[in-house]
Amino acid sequence: MLQNKIYQNYIIEILKSFFVILFSFSVIAWTVKAVNYLDLIVESGYSIFTYLSYSLLGLTGVLTKFIPISFLVTIVFFISKQIEEKEFTILWTAGVKKIHMVNLLLFSSLGILIFYLIFSVLITPYTLNQSRKLLSNKNEISIFPILKENQFIDAYKGVTLIVGKKIENEVQNIFIYDNSNNFKSLQSNNAKNESLNIIAQKGIAEKDQLILLKGQLITTLSDNINNSKIVKFDQMNLNLGSIENNIIKKPKIQETSTMQLISCFTNKFDKNIFCNEKSKKEVIPTLNRRIVLPIYIPIISLISCLLLANTKKNNLMLNKITIFLLSFFTLLFAELFIRYTGVNFLLNYLFIFFPFLLLPVMYLILIQKFKKEIIYK
Secondary structure (H helix, E strand, O other): OHHHHHHHHHHHHHHHHHHHHHHHHHHHHHHHHHHHOOHHHHOOOEOHHHHHHHHHHOHHHHHHHHHHHHHHHHHHHHHHHHHHOOHHHHHHHOOOOHHHHHHHHHHHHHHHHHHHHHHHHHHHHHHHHHHHHHOOOHHHEOOHHHOOEOOOEEEEOOEEEEEEEEEOOEEEEEEEEEOOOOOHHHOOOOOOOEEEEEEEEEEEEEOOEEEEEEEEEEEEEOOEEEEEEEEEEEEEEEEOOOOOEOOOOOOOHHHOOHHHHHHHHHOOOOOOOOOOHHHHHHHHHHHHHHHHHHHHHHHHHHHHHHHHOOOOHHHHHHHHHHHHHHHHHHHHHHHHHHOOOOOOHHHHHHHHHHHHHHHHHHHHHHHHHHHHHHHHO
């Protein structure tokens, strides 16, 4: 009964440490990414609400990436701490076998594996997909933050803007160049090779509109520059909300649901534009990252259990560093290997079956190692 209570406390301690380390790593990395996302406000004109929502939804993607290294740090720290505080020595003296402790640590790693799978397979793709959808909401875009004095602005596809002066929401000396027929209603004809230049002395920026005052429209055919048409105006309302910005709206592979990716894979990539033969180079590694990579978590647990072997106190630090590096390079190997699984099917199968082969091998190595310690005693 006391032994079970000790095991429960160990599992709780491992889980607490894991989530603290995971949260710490994730918040640091997420903060750096959130600073980079400020371009959504400054360069693309999205609202602060959209920026905050997009940043928070992206936290799950950061968290998922740090699960393996967080568990590695947790398990090595836990074992080292118990060895240094002689708690394991008390257990061995009381008749607890080391392989029982290995089973306990392996059990805790299975809990982390399930947690990892839930996030990588279900939660993270969904939240990243929702964050991408946020950027498709044109009602959240404002022209005012984009406008900067004496700088070319190309936040919209096929449109270049520049303003000479900006005071609150009023701008002066505006120049707009459209070479993609975004403002067809303003052109003299709808010729594809026609470009439009808009010049205005003053303007007022309101949400997704520019109210231009005292200016002129200049339409020019690309094959006949000398034949330009000029139309003067006193006031013109220019709607920029109907123009696409340069932000990617279509979900990327990592933002696509796992079921859709599996469907692409099982249908041999020949059903539609998204699921084609070329996309398998990204789809297969993404599926392996979500489904297979978490299986490496128990392997890390078993490698770290090598610390339980009898070692001299002077060699404890050396063993701790060696085993940590061995576990770290196992994760690094998996991370590098996974990138090539979409290129070669043999590499793909090796990556999938490698953890299932390594798990029993590592477990048998630990059993043999602990048996030898008993014989030598």
